[in-house]
Amino acid sequence: MRSKLKYILYFGLLFFIGYAIYKxxxxxxxxxxxxxxxxxxxxxFILLFKADSRKYQxxxxxxxxxxxxGYKNEDGFFSFxxxxxxxxxxGFAIALVTFTSSLSxxxxxxxxxxxxxxxxxxxxxxxxxxxxxxxxxxxLGSFFMFRSISFLHELKYLKKPVPVADTINYFLxxxxxxxxxxxxxxxxxxxxxxxxxxxxxxxxGTLLICRGVFQLLLYRYIYHEVIIPFTEIQTATQLxxxxxxxxxxxxxxxxxxxxxxxxIVLIGYNIPELFNNIFFATxxxxxxxxxxxxxxxxxxxxxxxxxxxxxxxIGIYTALFISTFVCFFITWxxxxxxxxxxxxxxxxxxxxxxxxxxxxxxxxxxxxxxxxSLDSGGTPLQLPFPAIRQAIAGLFVLLVMSVLWSxxxxxxxxxxxxxxxxxxxxxFSGIIKLLTLALGYIVIASIYHYYELHKNFRLTGIKQNxxxxxxxxxxxxxxxxxxxxxxxxxxNRKLYRAHIYPILSxxxxxxxxxxxxxxxxxxxxxxxxxxxxxxxxxxxxxRNWTKYITNHTTRPSNDLRLTENVxxxxxxxxxxxxxxxxxxxxxxxxxxxxxxxxxxxxxxGGSYECGNGMNDGEDYISLVEKELNSSYVATRxxxxxxxxxxxxxANGYRLxxxxxxxxxxxxxxxxxxxxxxxxxxxxIRIVNYLERLVYQKFTIEDDYLNKVLKLRSIKxxxxxxxxxDKLGTYADSxxxxxxxxxxxxxxxxxxxxFVVYLPALKDTRTKRDDDFVATICRNDTVDLxxxxxxxxxxxxxxxxxxxxxxxxxxxxxGMIANELLEKIVAQQSAFHLTLTKK
Amino acid sequence: xxxxxxxxxxxxxxxxxxxxxKGLTITDSxxxxxxxxxxxxxxLKLVDFLENRFAVSxxxxxxxxxxxxxxxxxxxxxxxKM
Numbered sequence: 001m002r003s004k005l006k007y008i009l010y011f012g013l014l015f016f017i018g019y020a021i022y023k024x025x026x027x028x029x030x031x032x033x034x035x036x037x038x039x040x041x042x043x044x045f046i047l048l049f050k051a052d053s054r055k056y057q058x059x060x061x062x063x064x065x066x067x068x069x070g071y072k073n074e075d076g077f078f079s080f081x082x083x084x085x086x087x088x089x090x091g092f093a094i095a096l097v098t099f100t101s102s103l104s105x106x107x108x109x110x111x112x113x114x115x116x117x118x119x120x121x122x123x124x125x126x127x128x129x130x131x132x133x134x135x136x137x138x139x140l141g142s143f144f145m146f147r148s149i150s151f152l153h154e155l156k157y158l159k160k161p162v163p164v165a166d167t168i169n170y171f172l173x174x175x176x177x178x179x180x181x182x183x184x185x186x187x188x189x190x191x192x193x194x195x196x197x198x199x200x201x202x203x204x205g206t207l208l209i210c211r212g213v214f215q216l217l218l219y220r221y222i223y224h225e226v227i228i229p230f231t232e233i234q235t236a237t238q239l240x241x242x243x244x245x246x247x248x249x250x251x252x253x254x255x256x257x258x259x260x261x262x263x264i265v266l267i268g269y270n271i272p273e274l275f276n277n278i279f280f281a282t283x284x285x286x287x288x289x290x291x292x293x294x295x296x297x298x299x300x301x302x303x304x305x306x307x308x309x310x311x312x313x314i315g316i317y318t319a320l321f322i323s324t325f326v327c328f329f330i331t332w333x334x335x336x337x338x339x340x341x342x343x344x345x346x347x348x349x350x351x352x353x354x355x356x357x358x359x360x361x362x363x364x365x366x367x368x369x370x371x372x373s374l375d376s377g378g379t380p381l382q383l384p385f386p387a388i389r390q391a392i393a394g395l396f397v398l399l400v401m402s403v404l405w406s407x408x409x410x411x412x413x414x415x416x417x418x419x420x421x422x423x424x425x426x427x428f429s430g431i432i433k434l435l436t437l438a439l440g441y442i443v444i445a446s447i448y449h450y451y452e453l454h455k456n457f458r459l460t461g462i463k464q465n466x467x468x469x470x471x472x473x474x475x476x477x478x479x480x481x482x483x484x485x486x487x488x489x490x491x492n493r494k495l496y497r498a499h500i501y502p503i504l505s506x507x508x509x510x511x512x513x514x515x516x517x518x519x520x521x522x523x524x525x526x527x528x529x530x531x532x533x534x535x536x537x538x539x540x541x542x543r544n545w546t547k548y549i550t551n552h553t554t555r556p557s558n559d560l561r562l563t564e565n566v567x568x569x570x571x572x573x574x575x576x577x578x579x580x581x582x583x584x585x586x587x588x589x590x591x592x593x594x595x596x597x598x599x600x601x602x603x604x605g606g607s608y609e610c611g612n613g614m615n616d617g618e619d620y621i622s623l624v625e626k627e628l629n630s631s632y633v634a635t636r637x638x639x640x641x642x643x644x645x646x647x648x649x650a651n652g653y654r655l656x657x658x659x660x661x662x663x664x665x666x667x668x669x670x671x672x673x674x675x676x677x678x679x680x681x682x683x684i685r686i687v688n689y690l691e692r693l694v695y696q697k698f699t700i701e702d703d704y705l706n707k708v709l710k711l712r713s714i715k716x717x718x719x720x721x722x723x724x725d726k727l728g729t730y731a732d733s734x735x736x737x738x739x740x741x742x743x744x745x746x747x748x749x750x751x752x753x754f755v756v757y758l759p760a761l762k763d764t765r766t767k768r769d770d771d772f773v774a775t776i777c778r779n780d781t782v783d784l785x786x787x788x789x790x791x792x793x794x795x796x797x798x799x800x801x802x803x804x805x806x807x808x809x810x811x812x813x814g815m816i817a818n819e820l821l822e823k824i825v826a827q828q829s830a831f832h833l834t835l836t837k838k
Numbered sequence: 839x840x841x842x843x844x845x846x847x848x849x850x851x852x853x854x855x856x857x858x859x860k861g862l863t864i865t866d867s868x869x870x871x872x873x874x875x876x877x878x879x880x881x882l883k884l885v886d887f888l889e890n891r892f893a894v895s896x897x898x899x900x901x902x903x904x905x906x907x908x909x910x911x912x913x914x915x916x917x918x919k920m
Binding site: 289304306309320367371 | 882898
């Protein structure tokens with residue numbers, strides 16, 4: 001009876017965790033909730049029917065495959081995707097049949113090479129033509145890239161036959177679906193770890209999952225609340241906080257891996273621990289021992305020992321040093337190999353070599369130093385307060401690793417070096433803040449080390465009950481978050497939106513949004529880094545419309561606009577047709593000469609106005625044009641007018657590009673009105689434009705711009721941070737110049753300029769944005785079409801094109817169109833039009 | 839050399855070189871690798887000792903928990919190799 005109650009409690013807790021995973025969108029991009037729930041339900045059934053989990057695990061795998069790739073959720077409907085499902089099924093079947101067949105070891109090795117090469121070729125040959133097939137190497141690669149190596153290595157030395165079911169189960173690990181970056185489970189450890197679904201397994205699995213969920217929430221807190229965009233780092237205090245926080249977001253991997261291991265334990269394989277409190281490591285070799293132990297064991301077994309045995313004749317210490325060091329370089333290569341399977345690219349960068357080389361050197365040196373000390377035979381000096389000394393050593397390791405980590409995760413060494421310049425800007429209050437943080441770490445780490453040093457002797461009460469305490473604390477913590485999530489939006493929506501919502505949902509932080517918005521230069525937290533949320537966006541080609549469209553429909557223009565739409569480009573992507581007309585506009589064709597019966601409006605905008613993700617004619621510009629003509633009679637000076645709205649927008653156009661598009665191209669179309677769309681964050685966006693501009697070889701034919709570039713000494717080769725620092729307040733001046741010039745030219749040509757203020761969905765609208773728009777309108781006497789409240793009261797997440805592309809979806813396009821139409825009708829006199837409802 | 843003599847020598851090596859003054863008490867069945875008492879480097883140093891002292895030869899895949907996790911296992915493995 002008592003054991004039944006215990007089971008009920010555990011499964012109750014597991015479903016409660018499932019609710020938290022669902023509610024807080026934990027690893028939502030990879031659909032963790034589906035795999036998690038299927039696994040928990042599976043374990044419940046196996047336990048109820050006392051079945052052999054080993055036999056039925058492939059069934060769980062198939063269910064997960066079906067949910068992940070058999071169905072696709074589009075617009076709330078389920079549609080069966082038979083081909084991806086069958087292709088993946090075939091891919092798994094071919095590999096498993098070969099691996100479990102009686103083929104010789106050599107032939108299995110050859111098969112693996114051919115298999116991986118075939119998958120890799122899908123990346124090479126389909127990257128441009130069809131992204132739809134990239135799921136094949138992505139999924140199969142993530143399942144087989146390392147486990148097949150571990151399997152073949154062990155196969156050679158196996159002393160007794162392994163049950164086929166264990167080998168199949170080893171490859172078909174369901175959590176791998178929602179965690180493409182997966183721990184390298186060791187084949188030998190796995191096949192010997194089967195215990196079945198026992199109370200101990202459920203207990204351990206639950207604890208691991210609780211730990212993982214907590215770590216992922218902690219990661220989110222650091223990611224959203226501590227990390228700031230590197231362009232905002234000005235002082236040493238901000239720099240050091242950023243570096244440490246940037247290292248701490250490795251919690252994302254740690255948390256995800258703990259959930260993965262927890263789910264494997266839940267299905268009956270009691271595999272070993274993976275991490276051991278890495279932030280409390282007391283030395284570099286100690287850190288290496290505590291970090292991703294599966295990876296370390298894989299490296300030791302496959303590379304370290306064989307290398308050592310080959311060279312051990314040169315002397316044990318030299319051989320140890322060389323083997324360790326070489327292993328770190330292999331680790332570098334294997335990380336790149338791993339990224340190839342997950343992203344389809346093989347980035348070989350100096351900063352990676354620098355990180356792994358430095359880390360390898362520190363670990364090798366530290367290890368040998370310790371060994372030499374031990375070999376000297378002397379009794380180690382017994383110093384007082386060992387826990388505090390270990391905590392101080394831990395702080396040193398944490399700081400050094402944070403610096404090394406920042407090299408690895410930064411966009412380029414130049415970005416990193418520029419960032420480091422802030423170290424000289426230190427204040428007294430900054431020093432006090434840093435010392436307080438350091439002291440906080442030392443206190444916590446000392447308690448940890450004290451417990452570690454004395455765990456065999458004291459604190460038995462805590463030791464015996466620590467699991468219960470941990471689970472209790474977890475339940476209280478999650479319940480508190482659920483309550484906050486329910487109550488706070490009603491009590492204080494602003495506070496909720498700013499600080500709670502981002503943590504309790506899968507969102508990008510400000511720094512990563514800038515990565516996406518500004519392109520490569522702000523890529524300080526590299527997208528080759530799984531810890532960065534951007535990686536999800538970057539990898540999720542299938543749902544990122546804007547990325548796809550920009551790649552396929554824009555090209556360099558070799559003028560001040562830098563890029564332009566490719567005439568006659570047509571892209572069919574995700575059941576949507578996106579066409580560029582013969583003169584390079586995302587619009588239908590209009591005659592250049594304006595007919596007398598026509599009132600012509602020109603739109604100058606960016607990706608929002610292009611209507612990414614919308615079918616031709618369904619973007620808000622086209623919808624407004626259609627509605628104006630079908631529902632209203634437009635008259636000007638008593639003559640009826642047909643209204644044309646010609647869309648001169650292009651993906652990625654900043655304000656200055658809109659000016660040049662208008663000045664050199666659009667004005668020739670003789671408009672009656674010009675709508676300049678302004679969203680948010682323009683002072684940052686101009687930096688990105690200038691960085692790209694000064695990099696070009698052509699002459700910059702704009703006197704004002706040349707003057708500013710000269711005055712602020714901005715030159716070819718300056719990166720974003722340098723340009724930002726050199727520009728200072730001139731960023732706004734350039735934008736005012738851009739908007740002012742559009743207004744001036746329009747007025748000269750007899751057209752009426754308007755500013756349409758439409759804050760971007762994902763951006764936090766600031767007073768600075770409002771002031772910027774107000775100043776343009778005031779200085780240049782331009783009418784404002786204020787759309788800043790168009791999404792007021794709406795849940796923004798329901799308005800994004802997808803969870804990785806934050807442009808407006810169909811609903812949002814409809815809302816913008818309705819609001820814009822209303823505003824045009826309300827401000828018809830400013831257009832010198834009379835609009836009468838039909 | 840008898841099995842007991844092999845074990846004595848191994849025990850002596852583990853106690854004096856690996857355990858040293860760490861204040862740990864071990865038995866012949868204590869899991870040295872699993873419990874984290876021996877790391878990869880001390881394992882290789884043990885292998886070096888075993889190769890030199892007992893004139894046996896190790897292959898990379900022999901360096902494994904299965905063969906070296908306790909004094910009992912190490913002694914049995916060395917005896918089988920001799």
